[in-house]
Amino acid sequence: MLLLAGLLRRARPPRRPSVRRLSGLLDRYGFVPPASLTPHSASDDGGAKKRRPKKPPYRPPSSLDRGGRPAARSDLPFDFRFSYTESSPGEKPIGLREPKVRDAQAEDPAPAAKRELEEARRRERERVLGEPLTPAERAFLVSKCQKSRTKKQINLGRDGLTHNMLNDIHNHWKNDEAVRVKCLGVPTVDMQNVCHQLEDKTGGLIIHRHGGQLILYRGRHYNPKKRPVIPLMLWKPAEPVYPRLIKTTIEGLTVEETKEMRKKGLYVPVLTKLAKNGYYASLVPMVRDAFLTDELVRIDSKGLPKSDYRKIGVKLRDLVPCIIVSFDKEQIIVWRGKDYNGTIQDNTQKTSVSVLEEESAGAESENGRDGLTHNMLNDIHNHWKNDEAVRVKCLGVPTVDMQNVCHQLEDKTGGLIIHRHGGQLILYRGRHYNPKKRPVIPLMLWKPAEPVYPRLIKTTIEGLTVEETKEMRKKGLYVPVLTKLAKNGYYASLVPMVRDAFLTDELVRIDSKGLPKSDYRKIGVKLRDLVPCIIVSFDKEQIIVWRGKDYNGTIQDNTQKTSVSVLEEESAGAESENGDQEQASSDWASDECSQLSSSDEMPDDKSAISEADSD
Structure with a gap:
C-alpha cells in the first residue's frame, strides 16, 4: 500500500504557478483561470488613477446672462424696473454693481414722438376701460372682492409694485374683472404714488380704496388673449450705489x-x-x-x-x-430746517419741553365737543397762576380742524403752543407773564340759546333735480363705509381720508352710530367746508357726502395752510392790534358754536313734491 501511494504521488503533473492562490483545490485539479477573470493589480496599470473632473466654480446669477437664449422683447410702453414705486429714474446713482445693458436698436424718442406715444397710450387705455361703471356695477364689483367673498388677493409689500407683480395682476384679470390689492409697509407712506403707478403700469382703474386696500378694475373691453407680453425677472438685480444718506455735517450747520x-x-x-x-x-x-x-x-x-x-x-x-x-x-x-415758515413759531431752544410736560402733568384742560369756550379761558389762566405751561387735551368735533383749534388757543389766550402730539397740546404762558395782571374774564353762567340758521339739508341738491336727489340719497346708504367714528374720538385724519376716497368714489359714507345728533351734523358741516364737498344726507346716523360734478381729481393739501399768527398781528400795527383786542373782548361765544338748528330736518316726500311743483 505504501508503494502504491508513492507511485501515484510521482504520477501527478507538476504544479503550475498561479496568479493568485484562492484555494487548495486549484493545485489538485490543475485549473488555470482565464485572463478575463484575473483581477487587475495596481502594477498592471502603471500606478495611474482616474480622477473626477473638477466642478466649475460657482457663478452668481446676473441679469446679463441669458443662457444662450435670445433677449426677451415686450411691447410695454415703459422702461423695465424692478420696483416702479420704490425707484425713480430721476435719481442718478454714483456707481453700478453690474454693467448696464441697453438694446442696440432702442433709441430715445424725440420729444414730439414721445408725446405721440403717450397720447396713443392714453387712447388705448380709454378704449380698454370703455364707458364708466354705473354705481350698481361698481358696488357689485366692490362687494365681490371683499374678504368675506373671496380669498384672491395681491400683496404689495416693502418692495412696492414690482415688475413681476404686473404679470400676477394680468393672471387674476384672466378670470375676474377686478382684483383686490393689499398695500402694507414702506410704500404706504406715499399712497398717491402707489395708486398712480398701479393705474399707469397695468392700464386698469382703481374703483375703490379703503386704507391700504384697493380694488383694481381691468376694463370693459379687456381681452386676456391680447394681454401684453411681460418677461419675468428671475432674480432681483443688484442695486446701484447712491450717495451717502447721512453726511458728516448738515447743510448750513457746522x-x-x-x-x-x-x-x-x-x-x-x-x-x-x-x-x-x-x-x-x-x-x-x-x-x-x-x-x-x-x-x-x-x-x-x-x-x-x-x-x-x-x-x-x-x-x-x-x-x-x-x-x-x-x-x-x-x-x-x-x-424742519432753518427756513421753515410755519404759522406757529418754535421756542423749544428757549424752553425745555420735557420739563414743562413734567410740571404740567397734573394740570390739564379738557377741550370737548363745544371747542374753546369762553369760560375755558379763565381755567387756562388759573393753571398759569402756578405753572408755566398747561396741557390741553382735544377730543370730539373740534379735532376735525386742529389748525383752527391751535390758532384760536394762541389768539384768545396770548400763549404759545410749544408741543403737539395728536390731540394733546402744551400751552406756554410766556417768560414775563404776571398772574397779578391777568385779564379780567367775566364768567358765563349759562349757555346762550343758539340762533336759527338756514336749513342744512335742502329739498334738492344744487345742480340736481328732485328725482336725482332722492336717488342719490338712497344710493348713499349702500356705499361701502369709509370709517366708523368713535364717540368723543380724535378726528384729525378724517378730512384727508375723505379726500383720498373721492379719488375713486363719487359718494362717501361715514358711520356715526352712537354719536349725538348734533355731533355728526357738525362734523358734516366741517367736511363741507374743509374738503370741500356737498352734504347729501344724515339718514340712519350716516354722514353721506358727494364730491360734486366739477370735481377735478386733485387732492388739496391744507396741512400747510398759512394763517396769520398772533405775534404777526401784534407787529402789524397799532390799529390791527386794537381791533383784535376789541374783537377778543366782545367774542363771548365759542369758536365751535353750532350752525345747526332743530329745524334742519328732512322734509317728507309730499312737501318736497309740492315745493318742486310750486317752483
Missing part, C-alpha cells in the same frame, strides 16, 4: 452744531411708533403738524429692518419736506 443736534434729537418726545409692515399713510401729515410746534421730530422704528426705516426717512425728506438728521438707535430723526 460740525459741532450737527453733533449737538443729533444728541438733542434722541431726547425729543416720540411722535409715534411704527409697527412692522404697518400702514403709514398718515405719517407725512403727522410730521407736518409736528413741525408747526417742534424743530425736531423723532419717530420710533424699533423692530423694523434697517432698510425699511431708512427708506421711510427718504420718503419723509421728499414729501414733507425735511432734513434727515440721524438713524441712531433705530430712531428716525428729522429737522
